[in-house]
Each structure stands twice: as C-alpha cells, then as structure tokens.
Amino acid sequence: MASSFRLANLDIGRMVACSAVILHHANRDILRDRIPLFLHGELGVQFFMILSGYLLARAYAPSAASPGRPFALGDYLWKRVIRIVPAYYAAVAGVSLLIWAGIGSQKFPISPEKLPWHIGTH
Secondary structure (H helix, E strand, O other), rough: OOHHOOOOOHHHHHHHHHHHHHHHHHHHHHHOOHHHHHOOOOOHHHHHHHHHHHHHHHHHOOOOOOOOOOOOHHHHHHHHHHHHHHHHHHHHHHHHHHHOOOOOOOOOOOOOOOOHHHHOOO
C-alpha cells in the first residue's frame, strides 16, 4: 500500500538534489573547484530536505487511499530508525575508509590517528 503514496516526479527531484550534492563534493575534493556550476551544493541539500519533508508528511495525510488509517508515532519512529541507521553507519564506514586512504576534503583534514575518535563519536 505504501507504494501508492509515492510520486515518481518528486523522487526524481530528490535524485537530482542528491546528485547536485555529490557533484559539489567531487568538484571541491577531487577537482579543486574547477567547475563553477557545482560550487553551490547546499542548494541541493535544501531542495532535498524540502521534498523529503513533504513526502514523509504526505504518507500520513488522510486520503481516499487510506480512510481512517490511524497515525502511530511508535511505528513511524521504528520504521524511520530501521531505514536510516544502517545507511548512516554504512556512510560513516565509507567516509572513514576514504579518509584512511587519504582521499577527501583538505579543508578540515582528519589524521589517521584521530580517525578512531571521530568514528567513535558517531
């Protein structure tokens, strides 16, 4: 039933926003800001957050597809945790590997000696 609440065009918009952020970081960290078009990745973050908030709220709005469906905060929070936490820690692991390999931002460099502390804080 959840798939009936998805709007493909908005999902495509979120994909474009994510791509803008990825290109911004690649431009900054790998290309050293050589492509001016990708200097404003924060716009992609804001666009993504707006769309995500709308899509999350829309799934719980009353509609003809879900008459009388009650909102259960506990179920909602549990579903968010099991969806977000594994991806978050996968991202932390991936970024940690890049930092350990010496790849990443030079703006706020993290030494390999301090990396375990940074991982532990997450």
